[in-house]
Amino acid sequence: SLSLKGTGFYSDIKWSPDSKKLTYVDNGRNFYLLDIASGAINKIDADELYRPGTFRPAHGDWSSDSRWITYTKLTGTNFQQVFLYSVEQQTSYAVSDGLSDATEPVFDRGGKYLYFFASTDAGPVVNWFDQSNADMRMTRNIYLATLQKETLSPFAKESDEEKGKEEKAEKEEEEEDKEEIEQLKIDLDGIQNRILDIPVDAGNLSGLGSGKENQLIYLKRSDEKQMMHLYDLEEREDKDISEIDSYVLSADGKKMLYRKGPKWGIADAGAKPDPEKGNLNTESMEVKIDPLAEWPQIFDEMWRINRDYFYDPGMHGADWPAMKERYAVFLPHLSCRSDLNKVMMWMGSELAVGHHRLGGGDMLGETKRVEGGLLGADFAVENSRYRITKVFEGLNWNPRLRSPLTEPGLNVKVGEYLLKVNSQELTSDTNLYQPFENSADKIVYLTVGPNADGTGSREIQVVPVENESALRNRDWVEGNLKKVHEATDGQVAYVYVPNTAGAGHAYFKRYFFPQANKKAIIVDERYNGGGSLADYYIDILMRPYQSHWNMRYGSDLKSPSASIQGPKVMIIDENAGSGGDMLPYMFRKFGVGTMVGKTTWGGLVGVLGFPELLDGGYVTAPNVAIWTEDGFIVENVGVAPDIDVEQTPAAVIEGRDPQLEKAIEVALEQLKQNPPKEPVRPPYPIRTRK
Secondary structure, X not given: OOOOOOOOOXXXXXXXXXXXXXXXXXXXXXXXXXXXXXXXXXXXXXOOOOOOOOOOOOEEEEOOOOOEEEEEEEOOOOOXXXXXXEOOOOEEEEOOOOOOEEEEEEEOOOOXXXXXXXXXXXXXXXXXXXXXXXXXXXXXXXXXXXXXXXXXXXXXXXXXXXXXXXXXXXXXHHHOOOOOOOOXXXXXXXXXXXXXXXXXXXXXXXXXXXXXXXXXXXXXXXXXXXXXXXXXOOOOEEEEEEEOOEEEEOOXXXXXXXXXXXXXXXXXXXXXXXXXXXXXXXXXXXXXXXXXXXXXXXXXXXXXXXXXXXXXXXXXXXXXXXXHHHHHOOHHHOOOHHHHHHHHHHHHHOOOOOOOOEEOOOOOOOOOOOOOOXXXXXXXXXXXXXXXXXXXXXXXXXXXXXXXXXXXXXXXXXXXXXXXXXXXXXXXXXXXXXXXXXXXXXXEEEEEEOOOOOOOOEEEEEOOEOOOHXXXXXXXXXXXXXXXXXXXXXXXXXXXXXXXXXXXXXXXXXXXXXHOOOOEXXXXXXXXXXXXXXXXXXXXXXXXXXXXXXXXXXXXXEEOOOOOOOXXXXXEOOOOOOHHHHHHHHHHHOOOOXXXXXXXXXXXXXXXXXXXXXXXXXXXXXXXXXXXXXXXXXXXXXXXXXXXXXXXXXXXXXXXXXHHHHHHHHHHHHHHHOOOOOOOOOOXXXXXXX
């Protein structure tokens, strides 16, 4: 056996072609070279920053003579840079200049070229922590570097006669019987000036590989599909091969193992797979497991993951080896996977940190879930019938916000009764949801009418939804918007942000910009589930007034045009956390405005990816923690409001929202005390000399 050194977890093992060495990475983002005979391990390089993921594969490719390694390093700007490493000299040399995000370097089989992807528009995207990059997109191009100074550009113009001579010479060379692998010559001097663009369209590219000499394989993803491509340097032609999700090449580059959906197969490298050949029968594969034997290993793995990934090597002061001994005594007494989860949760709780979660694995009692069907409405029992008290408005062009009873032509009104479901009488003796079991996204026939006795009724055809939480959330948001508009005579904007990820980003754009002409704004981040660092919200909210622009027709245009310079109020509560802690923290730090509500959850030690457990379960080991000149902050403390307002059950039952009411009061008072300035356009200039 071979002993590895590093930070505890290892991946991305790549053997050299001569099988005498291998490379690997650890979870600390270090890249190593191991000599099999001696067991000696050299650290080749290390990333300067930590990017989310269990590991970051650094290895690109081995040269055919096992003397060179090409790899990437993550720099301090979050860009990847391509390097060549000399095994004999134990020295790395930069190939790319670090001003682009260069990835997946591979050697051409003929030894003349080094291929790699690079992107010059990746900057906003690779800086992954900031929400302001959410709308950014990046593209990659394919490049090659000539490894020898005398190698001409494969794209240089040439006559037919020259091409014929070259092809003949190459053919004669291939026919020679080579007993030894030729040593690869690399001229490092000036290599950055020998980088050429391969003429294929830029796009969402991945999976770069070298099959035959002068041919490269790559994957290109579009909105609809992902295609394998083959580019031939000699033919200067790019070909679509087949829809493929992923692939890996054999050591000699002649074959590939590929995956398309759930199916696996083997085919010639860069060739369209034959659906009748090379398919792997994975459906017949079975593994016999022994859960009782697995549980101690899973327990140990959970302990190791936290030991090696947790952000604080001091484990928040916990004696981590002692914690393992303390909770291992329960292992002989486990009777199911849920018991194991409880024991691991007890051990994990010793770290006293948020975002510490676990779950999954081989669980007993997993049953098939049968979805019901919902109509997007509220009902009350009247006259032994179910009467509609509210129909939630939807956006029926949006599948997530489709409201079944508001489809065109149905004309269902509040006050009508739901009398029958699929011709079966429905009275209050029957659970309202029982007739809708397993009806989501299926046609259901309803009888509705104005009277409980059925007179004046009509039959309609509806398609219930599986979940109406999005409808109810939208109704709550639109209701709050209406309350703010009415209470402030339209002076104050209202924007709700459910998280600092995709949904919150969409909500902010949906509601802020149409109200950017208001004098003040209330930002509601209650129940905010977090995500990224919400710099986007803060940047927009803090936009200062620059100027006005006058045009001959229409109103003068303010710049920034989408900006509010008046009072700003944020509503926070105990259900907002993670990114929902960071947003109010920044709101206060930068003096954006006043906060109303309750102290937030207090969870700013986040999670960035961890190894999967043996049975498919998962565990987190919070590994990114916030600190400032004041120390480590917010975690287990939260962000407190400027004005504490309790959301009492009595008030909520009455239909009131004390926190929103207070926010409105504060916004109006601040508008009164400090209204935003409204500049007056000066007289037009006289610029004609008399």
